[in-house]
Every structure is written in C-alpha cells, then in structure tokens.
Amino acid sequence: MPEAVYADLSRCIGCRACELACERENKSSRISVKVLSGLAAAPVSCRQCEIPLCTAPCPKGALSCENGKLEYEAENCTGCGLCTLACPFGTAVLRAGIIERCNLCPGMETPACVATCPAGALIYTEPGSLGENIRQRRAKRMNRALEPPAPAGRRAE
Amino acid sequence: MKPKAYERSIDPATRAMLLKAEKEGIETAWDRYEKQLPQCSFGQLGVCCRNCNMGPCRIDPFGEGADKGVCGATADIIVARNLLRMIAAGAAAHSDHARDAVLTFKKMSGGEAGSYGIKDEAKLFSLAAEYGISAEDRSKEEITAELASALLAEFGKQEGPIQYTRRAPETRLRLWAELGIEPRGIDREIVECMHRTHMGVDNDATHILLHGLRTSLSDGWGGSMIATEVQDVLFGTPEPRKATVNLGVLSEDKVNVIIHGHEPILSEMIVEAAEDPTLLKLAKEKGAKGINVAGICCTGNETLMRHGTPIAGTFLQQELAVITGAVEAMVVDVQCVMPALGSLTGCYHTKFISTSPKADFPGTNRIEFHEEKAYETAKEIVRTAVENFPNRSPEKVSIPDEKQECMVGFSAEAILKALGGTPTPLIDAIAGGSVKGIGAVVGCNNVKVQHNYGHVNLVKELIKNNVLVVTTGCNAIACAEAGLLVPEAASMAGEGLKGVCEALGIPPVLHMGSCVDISRILVLASAIAKALGVDISDLPAAGAAPEWMSEKAVSIGAYVVSSGVYTVLGTVPPVLGSAAVADLLTRGLDGVVGASFAVEPDPFKAASLMLARIEEKRKALGLKA
Amino acid sequence: MKEVMVRPERCMGCRSCEIACAVEHSESKSLFAAVGESPSPRKRIYIEYIPEHAASVPVTCRHCEDAPCTTVCPTGALSREEISRKVVHSPELCIGCWTCSMVCNYGVIGRQKEARVAVKCDLCPGREVPACVEACPTNALVYAEVKDFSGIKRAEAALKLARGMKPGSAL
C-alpha cells in the first residue's frame, strides 16, 4: 500500500531539519516549513495523492500513477509545467525543465525528513493507519476524564 | 398498525393467547427476544470462540480487526469447532434419551420396572434377530434380557459398527467407510467431539466437520433409532389414528394436565394414571368432569402417535398453554423446556412439576420420577393436579376454541402396511410422476420466524407440487394445527398426490412421530432405496427445517445430509463467519456425501429449492419430469 | 443537530457498533450478505482499547463545528451539509490525499482500500437512529442533541451521587 509523509502539527517545532535533510539528499528541498503567527510551524510536501490530479494534464505521461503510486520519468518530461498548475497543494515545482516533488527518498528505508525529525512530528506510514495513534491519544484523554484526579502527592515509584 | 401478536404467529389460538399475555403484562419468549436485539454479530456468524481462558476471541468478519484468535485459530477453525460442539450437544440429547429408554427396557426385562411391559412382541423378535440373538427354545424373558444388554452395549462400545447403521444401503455404507465417518460407538463419538474442540486439538475445518458427520450418524442411525425402536417395543409401534391439536384441546371443566418434554417413559405413565378410577373419582369430588391430558413437544407426539392423546401446542406454545389459566399441572422431563415456566406458573395456579433426575428448574414442585415406581409416581403427579383443580381462578381462564382434527401414527411399518407391505406402490407412484418425490419437513419453532409461518407455507408449497411430505416434531404439530394432517387436505395437494392420497385414504402430510422418530424416515428412505437398488442420495427426496432452533436439529440436519438427503434450513446457522465452512456445507458436501445444506428463510423459495433438487434426482433416475 | 454521544464508562468493547456500522454501509445492508461482499464494507466508528485503564472507548466523528477536515480538503469532497450540519464525504471528489486524516484530531477518517478513498461517519442518512447507536447493547452510544445528552448525564450523575457513587464510574 502506498505510504506517504504525514505531519503531526502538535509536535512540529519548526526546526527545519527536514528541509536540510531533503536538500542534502535531493539537491533541493521538497518540503517547506514555515512558522505561522509565531505560534505553530507547519511543514508542507507532496501528499502522494492516490488519485493524483497532477498526472491528468501531463501530455507525455511523464508523471503517471500505477495503483496509487506516483512515478515520474524525467526523460520524457517536456517541462510544460501543466502539472504544477493541476496540483491543489502547489507542491509540484518546475525547476530547470524538471518537476521537483517529493519522491519519498527511494534509496532510503524511511524518507530523510522523517528519519531526521527530532520531534517525531513527521510520520511515514500507510494512509489508513494514520488515525490509529491519534485515536489512542484521544481515547486516553476521554477516559482519563472519568478517572478521579490523582490524590495530592501521589508518588509514582 | 397490526397488533404485534399478529406479526408473531399465523396461528389464531397463539394470537389470542399473545393478546391475553399482553393484557395481563406477562412476558413471553417473543418479548424476551426483542430485548435481546440486536444480537451479537460475532455470535450470529459463529466467529466467537470461548474454548479457553485466553479468550473469548472473536474474528473481525470484514478483515479490519483481528483475523486470528490468541492461539491463532482462524474464522474457519472457530466456526467449525462451534458447529461440532452443537452437533455433539444435539447427538448427546438424543442418545441420552435413548439410554433412558434402554435402561427402562433392561429394568423391565429384569422385573424391576413393573409398570412397563412389552406391547409389540413382533418388533421385539425382529430386533433380536437383527442383533443375531437366536429365538428357538429361548423364553421371551431371556431374549428381552439379551437384547437389552446388546442395546446398552451400543452406547459404550469403542469399535464399530453400530448395529442399525447396517440398515443403510450398501453403497451408503461403503461411502461412509471410505470417508472414515462410520460411527464406532455412540458415547465415544460425542466424547471425541468435546476432546477435538478443546483448545489446540483439531484445527482443520474439514477434518472437524467430517467427525461432525460421524457423530451425527451415531445419533441418527444409533441413538435416535434405538430410542424409537425400544419405545415401539415398550409402548407399541404407532398405527394411524385420529387426534386433535392446538390450545383448544384444553377443557373448561376437566383437570388439565400438560405433559411436556421428550421421553415417553414419563408421559405414557401419566396418560395411564389419568384413567385411574380412584383419581377420576377424586376429580369428580373436586368438581371436575374428568382428567384431560394434553401434550407439548415430542413427549406429546409420542403419546399422540400411540394413544391419540391431544397435543396442546408446539415448542413456542408451552408458555401460552399456561397463560390459558386452565392448566392444573405442567409436567416436564427433559429438552426444550423453557425455564421461564418457573416464574410464569407463579402468576397462575398451575403447578410446574419437574420429574427428571437430569433436569431441574427454578420455581418447580419437584416429584422425582424413577422407572421402578413409575406408575405410583405418575398417579401421585396426577393427584397433585386434581387436588389443584379448585385453585383455578375462573376470571383468569380463557381457552381459545381453535382445535383441529388430525390423522397421525404413520410409522414406517404403518406406511409399508398401508402400501400393502412393500414400498413398490409408492415407488410406482413416484416413477409414474403422480408423486414427484418425498419431502421430509421437520424441526422446532424459532422466535426469529413468524410462528408456524415457515412450516405451513413450505409444506403447502410442496404438496401443491405433488411432493409427499413426511413430518415429525413441532413441524408435524404446526401442520396439524393448519389442518394439513387430515385426508381432506389432499384437496390442497397437486393432482397426482391428491389421487394417491384419496386412493389410500391418507393425508398428503404423514405425521411420523417425534424428533427421534426421524429415524423412521431414514428406515423408510433406506427401504425405498434398497428396493430401487440405488443409494439414498439418488432418491428424489429433500429435507427441510424451516424454523429449527435446537442443537438437536443441527445433529439431525447433519445425519440427514450424511445419509444423502439435501436439507434446506430456514434460520441461518452460525457458520457464515467462515466462507470456507459455509461453502463446504452448502456445496462441498455434494461431492462428499451426495447431499448438502441450503439456507433459505423464505419458505416459498425453500420449496422451489427442494423441488429443483427433486427434479434433478428424477432426471438422474431417468424418471419423466 | 443530533450527534452520536458517547458514555465511555458503559462501553464493554463488544464492537457490535463497528460491525453494525460496516453492515449499514455495505451494498446489501444485511450482515450475512455483507460478509462476502467486495469491496468489503468499512466501519466508521472505532473502539479504542486503552491497556493502562483496561477500558475501551468508542471514538467516532464529532461532526465538528468548523471541521479542520473540511477546511483542508482541496476538492471539497469533505463538506458540511447546510441543512443537517453534518460533515459528509462525497467519494467521487476524493483524490486520496489524506490531509483530512492528518488534521483530524479524532483520527476517525478511514480508508477504503480498493477505491482508495476516505470513508467517514455520515450519521446513517437512511436511518432514523444511526446503526451504531441501535447496535450498542449497553446504550454507551446515545443519539441526541448535545443539550439533551448533558441532561441525561446530569440525571445519571445525580442518581449515582444519590447512591453514594462517583459520578464517572459505571453503574
């Protein structure tokens, strides 16, 4: 099942290590992190859509999608840039006739940005299983509301 | 909006009593069912395993959750093991009933159970012959004793075969032997079921199911058949007779005693005790015009077949009988007795009397029944009922007037006799096409199906298409209540069947007895198959259990299919959780034993399935459509 | 707007709601037929077991007022129905980008593997009461307006207090 990089914004500390790591592995960073109103940082990178819009206008089929996995052959890409206009997230960037988008670091076991994220904010997983740990946390919080508050001075040895 | 009572049953008497129950705020099985809804889906699919304390484990049928139990059991294993345990329980019920009968027979032969005697000597000698007990210069008592010990040995034996399986056609026996499903001993198969389904023993679905078939055969051609044969010897082989059924049989002015359960050992005595002059005198003293005994479930069927005692109702009508307010004593022994009767009888003057050493219930006056002093105990029970007559509070009494005539008592022997000693006239009728084939419709009631809706409509559909129907258990009572067990019912049959029925003066639907008496159908089918020189699976016959509920029905279904008869079930068995097991039962078995199951809640579609199979068999036998 | 409200203390983790939800969103809508269906039906309610508290909690879509998933969905597949205020998903618009399941802080957006689209709770439009609420044997799920539900909770708490029990504990 195609995996992708997902961000848990409650953990991102805006350190931009992912940008550095991506730049080192792929010449230019395909993930961009910006701090919003000094209160939170949000990374953005290609969402690896399973029914991608970016492949729709590609005249030469350079950008194609087989069973949910995006493939890009630079040789027959004409650099027309139509895919950059079709991507709703604007994460397909045309630079020197080649489309630069996150290809999930094929050479590495987990993408560089996920491996390097100090806060563990980037997760590389199958889309369906994203909800699992979020639900666990939510359920824990819901259930803790039921537990009576810990008595003063409780010592957890 | 139609009152709920109408949706719950098609039988007017039942509807009347349901309305009364609603008015009196009495909870019945239907109300309790509604409180259970929605029922657990894992249970319905059979993918819940509680066989060890690492569990309970359940398998997510849609593959998102767990796909194996803690020990790694897959859905196939769990469904197969649960099914095997149902067959084991069903077979155990029948076979233990047979054990009681044989023990009574043994005590009778030893002179310890004076209340009993031998009613059908011919059958005694034919059974003895079957067991190879020579009859010349031997007294009846000696033969009886030897036969008793031979029969008793069938239960404990470790190596096969079980004597009565020899009655099946040669091809069938060879098939069972090849498949390794020839039963070796009645108790042994059941114990092995329990062993195999213990955690970590038999974990291959097909392997488990094969043993299931073997256990069911030890029930069908073992336990049940022994019960029927011994009961015929002790109480006589049923002959055709007339009787009445439904709640209307209860009388306003007589002491009503209901015999409910499965073993005739008790009910025969009660019927006899009810004719005891002293008790009749006492009844008169108490202001009753007499003692009226009515049956429910199979113990009712047994006395109905042999004495024509009226039947008050099917399994689901046991509470309604009490609700009429006219029942002085509800006398029960084993199987299909609802514990709710305990609290229900509390609301009325009815005495709930449990008798079997093996079965007790909350809220009963217990009068333990033993064969040694059978008749005395029976009299004591009837006396209790008679003494209870004055306590009846008239304002609570309301007996529906629905009462239906019926012609019963069609044991295999009776049918053969009616056909002139051999099955040929029937075979010719079938060959000729006036009778397309034989339909065996059996089974109990189930709140999941509108009461008697499945039974009656399926049977009507079959006879309309010239299929001679043989019936037992609650289906028989349901058909009787719908007026199908009278010769006049031939008018509802197709032309061919109508002609045959009118010629022989028999109803299109033959009541062959209680649940254990399905063995009579096997004997009949085997006789016809041998006469035709084919296997049972080649006969144009099909079985059905439109409203089955008890584990006995699962065992019956299993041995009917293993004997080669295609069976259609009305309610869904808990097997759909495993595609493999479901496929094996509904398709795979055809290749194994020449018959398989089908599940079809709609009685009309069920009938067409049976007709199609019968058509298929006729074509195979070269009979014209 | 009525919502599926949860009383975690009553949840026994029998998962009947999960199966009922999957069956309700299958083609045949009947348990026995749905079992064999492909694509196999997907549940929209999730029972989360918490080992530390040995408790199970049903987690389902809260149909948030300004749902992060509707704001983030690029093609408008996830949108709020004007009249019913429900957050609904139209599969034909879904491009499988999964940003909705990334921002949803209940983690209740599931995935239909075969069609590669998101699936989420739509409060069973065809039914008067959602399938999960109906299927719950212990009434841990209640389909009510928020204000009515807090009424139920208040009554329950009062009852428990009257019996000298802690309001949060199960009956």
Add this chain to the structure above:
Amino acid sequence: MKTTEKRTLHPTICPYCSLGCGFFLELEEGKAVGIRYMPEHPVNEGSLCPKGNAAPDILNHPDRLKYPLLKTENGWKQLEWEEALSLAAEKLGTARKENGPNSLAFLGSAKCSNEENYLFQKIARLLGTSNVDNCARLCHASTLIGLGKTLGAGAMTNPLADLSNSDCVFVIGSNFAENHPAVARQVLRAKDKGAFVIVADPRLTPTSWLADLTLRLKPGTDVALLNGMMHVIVNEGLLDRNFVREKTEGFPGLEQALQRCCPETASRITGIPPSEIIKAARAYARAGAASIVYSMGITQHISGTDNVTACADLALLCGQVGRKGAGVLPLRGQNNVQGACDMGALAEFFPGYGKVGDAEAAGRLKTLWKTDKLPEKPGLTATEIAEAAGKGKLKALYVMGEDLVNSHADSSRVREALESLDFLVVQDIFMTDTAEYADLVLPAAAWAEKEGSFTSTERRVQWTDRALSPPGEAKPDIEILLLLAEKLGLGLPYRTAGDVLAEISGAVPSYGGMTKERLKKGFGLIWPCPDSSHPGTPVLHVGRFKTPDGKARLIPVEYQSPAEIPDPDYPFLLTTGRVVLHYNAGSMSRRSKALLEKEPGLFVEIHPSDAKAMEIGEGNRLVLETRRGKTEATARLTGKIGPGVLFMPFHFPGTNVLTGDALDREAKIPEFKVSACRIRRE
C-alpha cells in the same frame, strides 16, 4: 565501518551542541559526501537537528586552515610545523622566564576532546600556571558552582531519555526546541503519556508551544519566580517532608527566607499573575515525578549561581531528585563542555573537580604526573584573562578552538586586550575573528578528523574514531600539543588518545572504569563509572548525595535585580540567545551554505507596539547602542517578546559588542541575558 557500494559509513558524534547525537558519516574516497541516520542511538534515536544535518559541510570546506601561519607586516606567512612550534615554545618560554608563569594564559575549547583538554591543562600546570579555562565559564559555570554547593555534583542528574518518564516538566530559561531539538522528542513523549509541561521564558519560543502553562517573566527575575513557587509549596504543605528531613540540611533557613516572597511579591517582580505561579508550583509539587530543565536563561545572569541554587532548592523541597523521571537537567552548550570541565580545564579545578589549592588533590596529581610543583592558587578565569590581558598583566595567550571576540561579552574590550598581548597563538579549524589578531595560527583537525572521547550533557562519554584525514597540513590538536610539550621540554609519555584516556581514568575518579574499548562497545558510558566492571550511573543522587555527609544542602537565595536595568537613555532591555539554524559564535554554522541561506544576517526582535512608536517597519536597518558599543541589525516585528524587550542572536559578530561584562560574583559568568540598550533607525 559499514560499506555500501564504494561508500563507507563511519559512526560519529555531532560536533555542535552538547546532546551527543550519533549518526553515520558517509565517505567516498576520503571525502564526506553524506549522512546516514542511526536509529538505535539512545539519545537522538536517529533524528538530527538542522545543524546535525549540515555538520559534514565544514569538513571539506575551502576556508579550512591548512598550514601554520605567521603574522608578518605583509600578511600571513606559511610556516612548517617544526618552525611554528619551536617559535611558539620559545615565545612561551621567554614570557614565562621574564614575567613568571602567571603571565601565560591558556584558553581551552569545549569543542576539543577530553584527551586534548586534559593535555592542554596539564601543559599549563606543568608550566606553573593555573591560568587555564574554557568557555564553560560563559555558559554553565554557575551550574558547576550552584549544583556543586547544593547537590554535590555540578552535572545533569538524569539522562535525557528519562525525561519521558516525568509527569511534569518544568522548563525555565531554556529554549530546547531551538537549541537542543532532540530534547523535544523526549518531552513530547512525556506529553503523550499525559505530562504537564510548564515553560518559564520571557520570549514565546517553539519550546513554549509545547507548554500547558507558559510563564512569561521579565528577564532576570527567575529567583523571584522560584522563590514564589517554593513559598506556595511550603505553605500549602506540598513539600516532601520525609525527603527533606532525611536527605537535606538547611530547611529551617530556607523556610524562614521564603516567607518574604509570597506569590504576590513574586508576581510584582516577574510580571506573572500570582494564580499562574501557584498553579505552576502545585503542578510541579504534586506530580509523581517532575524534572527541571534549564539552560543559559538561568545561568547567564549575575544572579546565575543563585538561579541554579534556587532550582536545586525547588527540586529538593519536593523530593524530585534521584528517581526515575525526577531530576535537575542543565542543558550544556558545547559538545564537550562537560568533558572539558571534568578534565580540569578550569582555573579553580584540577581534573575530577579537586580544588586548586587543596593539598590532598594536588598531592594525588603530583604523584600521577611525577612532578613536585603544581600551582597552589586558582588561575584567571576566561573572563578575567581578557581583562588581565587588557591591563598588560598577561604576556602570552594560547587559544585552542575558541572565538572569544564573538563569544565573550563586550567584544571591543576583548579586541583591545588581544592587541595588547606580546604573543597570541590561536589553534583552530577556521580563520576566526580571534585568529585575525593572532601572531601564530595553527591549523587543527575537525571533530571527524581525529579520534577521542567526548562527554555529552547527560554525562555520557562517547568515543569517536578518525573518519577522514584533515585538509592540507592540519593536525589533530592532540598531536600539536604533544609536539609543543616536547618543544617545551615537558616529556609527556603518550602517543595516542587511548593512552591519554588511560591516564585520565587515573586522574578523574568518575572516569575510573572508562577505556577506549569499553567506550566503543555500545554507545559510551555515563559517568561516574569508578571501575572497569561498573556499568555507569544514569541517575545521580540515588540514595545519597555526593556531599561529605550524603545530604543535600538547601541554601536560601535573595532576588537581586540585574546589573543594568533600562533607564531613560537606554530604555530597552536587550537579551541575547540562539536560533535553531546557527551555533554559538557561528564560526562553523555560518560556513554552511544551507544554514546561512535560511538565516543570513543579524536581526533584532522588537515588539510591534515599540516598533510603531518609533516608526520602525519590518526589515528596516536599526542601530543598537549600549554602554559598550554599537551594532547594526535588521528589525523583525514579532509578539514573541514583550514590549520594552529586544532579542538578538549572538551567532553574528556584533551582538557581543553590546553585552556587558558584569560578572556573577561566584561563577564569574557575564550577564549576557540583560543589557540596557537603545535603538534608532539607521
């Protein structure tokens, strides 16, 4: 070494901050080409911050010093090693002969390995002077003194991973999200388990994003906050009575002192509402296990030592020490600042924290070093070295891996001091601003070009091997020092770092069981590790404290306003700190293209209301002025700081022109965090 095709992988430790994150350096034909992550490393579990990812950039950087350089009238002249070292030895010898050993001074580096710092201070002390110090003076000197006085050991009490076991994390004066990003990983893990995080910081930093309660106190008022919290804890009986009774001394004195600072007074001083002080105190005291995390925000004040002491008092009051998840965690700055201090590269400490002047410690060292003469009086600290040089008392200064022009406070005075020296040797990997003033510059090897052991902030001593050879003629510091020692006539008996470590384990008791082989197996050892079978001690103070009687000391401290408070002509309060993309003086991080691109120049954060009042727009060039000097920076309008407060990073030359050199009386650490300042548009 793991090899993929023709690329080889070498395990190494990140040279930047003190966490000691591990990763694999990827080499191709001896050149650093990339990084592979090391998920099994206990500290960073494979993750690396931006600086970690850019670490290899400095390895084959064109600016690297390649040859020894001598300053002549017409620029730098390239020298041979032989020539350079004999010149240095000769200059040092003459200065020592003419004006005595104390006219020499040695500035060690927290970037160099334990072995190099040990050798460096040994040479200084063998030459007869204790004027040897390192940049710990500028960051955690107050921790050494503060925690030393109270808990008996001036180091982090629990390992970093232990933070995930805390139910409450009290972060005061630390912006770990930017300066020690891997710590965020552990705090977030604690939060997942339901921990309550409190962040006390004047600025709104990414660290405060993780907080459940933020206390935005005025800079320099930490003691008031801590005293206020302790007041609440004592009065509400939330303290751990039996811990205080059995394990501490001095509670009556503290209790009595605390009466004077109730939450209301604390609120007046710090600017935080009393309710929040009370809430923070209760959360910290009530938690099953609570940790205090602090850094420069606590230490770099004239009240630095008092701040540290107050933190220790708070922890001791609530018994939150010496247990899983409960500890006091000072986050050190440099990758081997803890090691440098352990090695005694401090004016007042011998290796192993024996006091200079303490006869018994000196005796042990004399036998080990087979010498009869050791300095009896503590030498000049780093800040005093600059001062003494200014007054002409110092003749020769040997600086190893330290850019004091940019990292010391009041850099204009530092520049004058360096000019007035007779002889300045700078041994570094780049031509830093300090090296410009040197008479002799010696090219050193960077971290991956030499072998040696480094001690991280959690007392974990890790060994790194030599991955590639240094550029040009550069030599590992250890080789340079050995050659210099020979030239100075001090016959030192070792050749490799392993030999030096063997001697260290003799000199420093807590390194007793550490050998090169043991350190290379697994991920190093956490000291104290007294003997070769000892597994190391992740959690300190279990059972008893390292004080003579085994009991900790509760020492009351008074709030003292910062040296320089804003006044009419310097209305703004300037505080300095770090940003995630640069490191300390920036000599390394500013040379990495990827990092510089993202944070190109010096900026000053100013509150929008102040900016509007002075018509300052975003990005305008501003001139900042303090009593020490002037600097230019671009304005950044943000609500991260409060009105009347300015923030500047010190990774660019110019920031420390502004900072004052008022020193903490005990730890002699300059007050970087508070300076009065004024600004005007350029």
Add this chain to the structure above:
Amino acid sequence: MMKEMKEEMQEGMKEEMQEGMKKEMQEGMKEEMQEGMKEEMQEGMKEEMQEGMKEEMIRGDTKGDTSGENCNKKKVLAIDAEKCIGCRACSSACPEGLIGLSEEGGRRNLKFPESCSLDCERCALTCPEEAITFVSEEGRSPAFSGSRTLALGLMACRKCSASFATERELERVRQAVSLKVPLRPGGDFWMELCPACRQESFREKEAGAILRERKIKGNL
C-alpha cells in the same frame, strides 16, 4: 484605485471564462475538423521528411551532421494560434533559443521565427497541444507569413496577484482535471492561486486547528 482595477480585471476574467466555456464547445466541433486536417498534414510531412532524408543520403555530405548552419534546407514553422496554450515548453526546448518569450502587461508573448534551419524539431515534439508543425518552403500558405508573435492573456494569482499561467493553460488543466474529479465551486478555489500561494493557503488551513488550540490555551 488599485482595488477597482483588480475588480474589473476579475470581472473581465469571469466573462472570458464564460466565453471560454462557450468557445470550448465550438472548439470541440472545430477539433474534429482539425483532426482531419492534421492527418493530411502529418501524412504530408512524413513523405516530405522521407524525401528530405533520401536527398541528403544521396548527396551524402550532411549525413549525421545536424548542426544548423551549413544545412541550407529551410523549414517554415506553422503555428496553430488556436491550439497554442502558451505553456512555453517549446521555448525552453529549442536548443538555439529561437522562440522568444516575454511577459508584460498581463500578456505572455511567444515570438516564433518564420523558419528554422535546424531539423531537430524538438519544439514540435514537446508541444503538448501539437500546435507547431513544419511545412516546406513551397507548401507555405499565405496565412503563415513572417514570424508570428502569439500574445496570450495571463491569469493573476488572486492572493499575490503574480501572473502564473495563461488562461488557456488553466483551461486545459481544468478540463483534464475534471475528467478525474468533477470540480465543484467549493473545491476549485486553488485554481485561481499560483503554486506558491497554494502552498501557503494549504499551510494555514493545515495549521488552523493547532493555532486555534494554542491561542485558546491562554497567555500564548
């Protein structure tokens, strides 16, 4: 003043878009016509190319030598103004940079040379709309006279008003995308934003929840 100007522009764009839709229908009809025409042209071109190659082989002097100058055979560019969507793939593909590209005044201008002596035909191959074809000297019809400059209207990003694509490009993309996913009014706001602004708008949306949570949490 700036605000009104922008409104008119948006008004203008809306009308154009509606016309675009109308035009699109007409184009659909025209396309069948062009299809037919295109086939003959390609047929024509193929024969002509084969002759050209045959000639060269016979002459044998320029075999293998594709550098432009000394091959004197000139080919005329035929530009189909209707088809060109101004995606400038051709200008970046041309090795000699013969196709001029400039953008001003809300218009993107592509200056096609009248003829080209290179025979790489890369521009024709890269054109997504196959708007560039080559006709021989004689076959030139009067319509294709002289060098052609196509000026295509540029769309300005609604947020940062930078012009990021021609209207036709966006029309082509909208058409292609709507084959995969129908674009409803709520779901195509991003079509009017330039890629950079799309990233920013998505970033704000992504962070919306956490920003609100941290603002609510109090003194942040």
